[in-house]
Amino acid sequence: MWDRRDFLSSLMVGALPALSWNSAKDDLFAGIPEKLPDKSLYETNEEVYWSELRRQFLIPRDEVYLNNGTVGSSPAPVLRAVIEGYRNAERLAQSDPEDYPIWGYAAWNEFRDPLAEFVGCKRDEIALVRNATEANSYIANGLDLKAGEEVLMTDQEHPGGEHPWNLKARRYGIVVKKVELPKPVPNAAAVLNLFEDALTPRTRVIFFSHIPTVTGTVLPAKELCSLARSKGILSAVDGAHVPGMMKLNIHEIGCDMYTSSPHKWLQAPKGCGFLYVRDEVIDRLWNTIVTEGWDEPKLRAERFQRIGSSNVPVLCGLKASIELANEIGMDRIEKRHRQMADYILQEMTKRGVTSWTSPDPALRCGISTVSVAPNKMPEMEYWMWKEKKIRIRGGAPHKVRLSTPYYLLHQDIDRYLAAYDEYRLAHPSA
Ligand SMILES: Cc1ncc(COP(=O)(O)O)c(C=O)c1O
Numbered sequence: 001m002w003d004r005r006d007f008l009s010s011l012m013v014g015a016l017p018a019l020s021w022n023s024a025k026d027d028l029f030a031g032i033p034e035k036l037p038d039k040s041l042y043e044t045n046e047e048v049y050w051s052e053l054r055r056q057f058l059i060p061r062d063e064v065y066l067n068n069g070t071v072g073s074s075p076a077p078v079l080r081a082v083i084e085g086y087r088n089a090e091r092l093a094q095s096d097p098e099d100y101p102i103w104g105y106a107a108w109n110e111f112r113d114p115l116a117e118f119v120g121c122k123r124d125e126i127a128l129v130r131n132a133t134e135a136n137s138y139i140a141n142g143l144d145l146k147a148g149e150e151v152l153m154t155d156q157e158h159p160g161g162e163h164p165w166n167l168k169a170r171r172y173g174i175v176v177k178k179v180e181l182p183k184p185v186p187n188a189a190a191v192l193n194l195f196e197d198a199l200t201p202r203t204r205v206i207f208f209s210h211i212p213t214v215t216g217t218v219l220p221a222k223e224l225c226s227l228a229r230s231k232g233i234l235s236a237v238d239g240a241h242v243p244g245m246m247k248l249n250i251h252e253i254g255c256d257m258y259t260s261s262p263h264k265w266l267q268a269p270k271g272c273g274f275l276y277v278r279d280e281v282i283d284r285l286w287n288t289i290v291t292e293g294w295d296e297p298k299l300r301a302e303r304f305q306r307i308g309s310s311n312v313p314v315l316c317g318l319k320a321s322i323e324l325a326n327e328i329g330m331d332r333i334e335k336r337h338r339q340m341a342d343y344i345l346q347e348m349t350k351r352g353v354t355s356w357t358s359p360d361p362a363l364r365c366g367i368s369t370v371s372v373a374p375n376k377m378p379e380m381e382y383w384m385w386k387e388k389k390i391r392i393r394g395g396a397p398h399k400v401r402l403s404t405p406y407y408l409l410h411q412d413i414d415r416y417l418a419a420y421d422e423y424r425l426a427h428p429s430a
Helices: 004-019 040-044 046-054 076-090 109-119 132-142 159-172 188-198 221-230 279-284 297-305 312-328 330-350 379-388 410-426
Strands: 126-129 150-154 175-179 203-209 234-238 257-260 273-277 367-371 393-395 399-403
Touching: 040 046, 076 312, 109 126, 109 273, 109 312, 126 132, 126 297, 132 159, 132 234, 132 257, 132 273, 150 159, 159 175, 159 203, 175 188, 188 221, 203 221, 221 234, 273 279, 273 297, 279 297, 312 330, 330 367, 330 399, 330 410, 379 393, 379 410
Parallel strands: 150 175, 150 203, 203 234, 234 257
Antiparallel strands: 126 273, 257 273, 367 399, 393 399
16 A cells, blocks of 8 residues: 655656756747748749748658648747736736636637637627537527527538537427438539428437538528528538638528537647527527526626636637738638648549549639548558658548648648658559
């Protein structure tokens, strides 16, 4: 049996390495340029411009990261803002003795304003939450639906989008119905027809991912929301992948609710997300997490972000990630995403894979998905990482999802393609 002294000394031994800080060794930003590349470089040589920007990211230079769709990587300007946020918060030096560096009780307009502008809505329609899963849960949990009433979604929803509705179905008897999306989706009309055909007099909500995680298809969000509106049905869109991947204007889409995880394509810190609720719909949504303010309608969407004490420095990072995207320019970022995705898809198609990515350029952006049968997942995914330091996203039995964020270079994609050729040669019949 351990006595108290053994226990304490074990804590000391265990704790020391984590508590010690070698500032020279741990300089997070060693070798990272203090400034972003000059924008004029883009005009003279785009690839050099992006390769200079790549230097702002901590992902080691000898790794190729093709899985930004699962999680992005916050670059130096974002990390610096987070660290600065901690520096301010942890000094507890607020001039107002009632002001503490916690959130969950405040408007945080300094973060909501730039976010609202970036995604095209009003500040009062946005709540800062932790991620898309949390925001989707707020929607499913917060709407009044009766047993037998239906929610219509696709068969390609992320668990963080689908399961909040499954829980509601188990608990309250609502019905979850799904349309099966073709792989690939040939055009927008095919999706609209599927949804329209599946509507019934009991459909109350259409829920879908703007960009489903399974294939990366960009679904015709505006048309789907307009279909819902024309039938008096609420529309809720899971936009986890959208901000930072492509230009977004929520008001133009015309949805009732929109959720996201900007830690993916906006390269924001992990643990910051948002919930948008159209002004006219705010009063129909109950709070899920509740503290003072839940019953004050004049707070508008702010009441959904009142969750108790939380982490302000990540919001400083969120703001910096918006500034970074604006500084580079969303036009350029989206163009780069499309170019890189088209390149990888073309090259994979030449190699005989089956594309699950839409042939319609309007229905694809920074994610390409292919089936590499007979090669198997996750075997190839593990081989890529272990042997080649390349991260892809596999899906059994044969799917590969390839994310091509702007900070990837053509040479990175060529390295992946060479590795794929080598794997295919070594595993002709898998
Ligand atoms: C479409 C979609 N929705 C929701 C999520 C969940 O994101 P988070 O874990 O940040 O809540 C993901 C993550 O991959 C996703 O792709």
